[in-house]
Amino acid sequence: MKINLSVWRQENSQSDGSFYNYTIENVQSDLSFLELLDMLNEQLMAKGEIPVEFDHDCREGICGSCGMMVNGQAHGPQKKTAVCQLYMRNFKDGDTVTLEPWRATAFPVIKDLVVDRSAFDRIVAAGGYVSVKTGSAPDANAVLVKKTDADQAFDYATCISCGACVAACPNASASLFTAAKISHLALLAQGNPERKQRVVKMTQQMTAEGFGDCSNHGECQAVCPKGISIDAIAQMRREYIRTKLPFG
Numbered sequence: 001m002k003i004n005l006s007v008w009r010q011e012n013s014q015s016d017g018s019f020y021n022y023t024i025e026n027v028q029s030d031l032s033f034l035e036l037l038d039m040l041n042e043q044l045m046a047k048g049e050i051p052v053e054f055d056h057d058c059r060e061g062i063c064g065s066c067g068m069m070v071n072g073q074a075h076g077p078q079k080k081t082a083v084c085q086l087y088m089r090n091f092k093d094g095d096t097v098t099l100e101p102w103r104a105t106a107f108p109v110i111k112d113l114v115v116d117r118s119a120f121d122r123i124v125a126a127g128g129y130v131s132v133k134t135g136s137a138p139d140a141n142a143v144l145v146k147k148t149d150a151d152q153a154f155d156y157a158t159c160i161s162c163g164a165c166v167a168a169c170p171n172a173s174a175s176l177f178t179a180a181k182i183s184h185l186a187l188l189a190q191g192n193p194e195r196k197q198r199v200v201k202m203t204q205q206m207t208a209e210g211f212g213d214c215s216n217h218g219e220c221q222a223v224c225p226k227g228i229s230i231d232a233i234a235q236m237r238r239e240y241i242r243t244k245l246p247f248g
Contacts, residue, residue, distance in 0.1 A: 001093035003027050005040060007052055008100045013108040013116075019098070029089040033076065034059060034066060036088060053112040059084040061225060064160030067167070068113045069100040074164035074223040082162060082225040102167035106174070106210040119209040120161050123178055126205035130185065131193040149187045156184035158226040165220035171212030176220040178206045179236035180228050186239050199239040 003024050010017025024039055031039075034056050041051035057065040066083040070076035076086040091097065099113060107115040145153075159180040166174050182199050185191030191198070214233055221230045 001027050001029070001088070001091075003036065003088070003091060004094070004096040005036075006096060006098040007040075007112070009052070009112050010101075010109050012111060017109070027088055029087070031088045032059065032084055033070070033086040033088065034084050053110070053114045055114050056084060061085045062160065064162035067102055067115075067117075067162045067164060069098075069102070069167060071098050072100075074102075074168040075162075075225055079222075080225055080227045082160070082164075085225075102163050104163075104166045104172040104211070106172065107163060107166065115163070117161070117163050119211070120163065120174070120177060122209065123174065123202055123205045124181055126201040127181065127185075127198045128194055128201065130190055132190055143189050145188060153184040153187040155226075156180040156187075156228060156232050159224075159228055160226060162225060164223045164225065166211065168219040168223040169212065169214075170217055170219070171215055173214045173220070174206050174209070174211040175214035175233050175236070176224065176228060176230060178202055179232035182239060183232045183235040186235065195239070196243045199236065200243055203236070203240060 005022045005024065006019045007022060008017055009020050022040055022043070024036065024043065027036060027039070034054070037052060037054055044051050055065045055067060057063040059066070061082045061084060064082070067075065068083055070083065070086065075081060075083050076090070078086050078090055101107075101109055101113045102115045102117075104115075106119045107117055110116050157180070159177060161177065163177070165176040166172055182202055185198065186195060216230070218230055221228065
């Protein structure tokens with residue numbers, strides 16, 4: 001099939017960008033979307049033109065590197081998938097697909113579809129370390145954790161830091177990302193020693209990076225490739241309130 005692409009091209013965060021139109025012929029339905037972009041770049045390089053820059057690594061929906069707006073939706077129309085797991089069978093012959101980078105002040109454009117997401121790293125770094133005993137491995141049941149808490153913590157820990165939640169949010173909030181990182185430790189005994197300082201430092205860093213506040217639109221949950229619930233944000237807020245209470 002034939003696919004028309006309207007791709008945002010931008011040299012860097014200081015330069016102006018614009019959309020460029022490309023057409024790719026003989027696209028197989030079993031190709032992933034990133035493989036389509038590979039085809040586009042091969043086509044451009046054959047003409048001596050500059051290829052389109054886009055992030056990728058594992059191409060298995062694990063690393064969180066790939067990320068772009070596909071027809072105005074973070075990661076595209078397929079639910080609970082990253083762009084690398086989006087396949088061309090979700091599109092029709094002759095479709096025009098518009099590609100843009102994540103749009104957020106805290107995610108400045110590096111080039112084309114690539115943005116700088118190091119703000120996420122600084123939020124995680126602000127959380128600091130987790131105090132654990134070193135030495136030999138503890139007995140399997142030495143620290144008891146409720147299964148419901150363990151399951152919930154695991155769900156939050158599946159966050160791959162892709163940034164789709166920020167891109168989809170009308171406020172460009174990083175609340176779902178930050179909440180997932182805070183909440184999965186808050187549910188486990190290993191996260192208790194630094195529990196109070198962690199939530200304060202990470203939320204302060206989130207604000208310092210220029211992310212907006214959460215107003216419960218729920219778009220972050222809708223586009224998250226791991227399906228992380230906004231319940232994590234409620235958990236983060238409870239954790240923050242606990243730090244302000246004398247009996248917390």
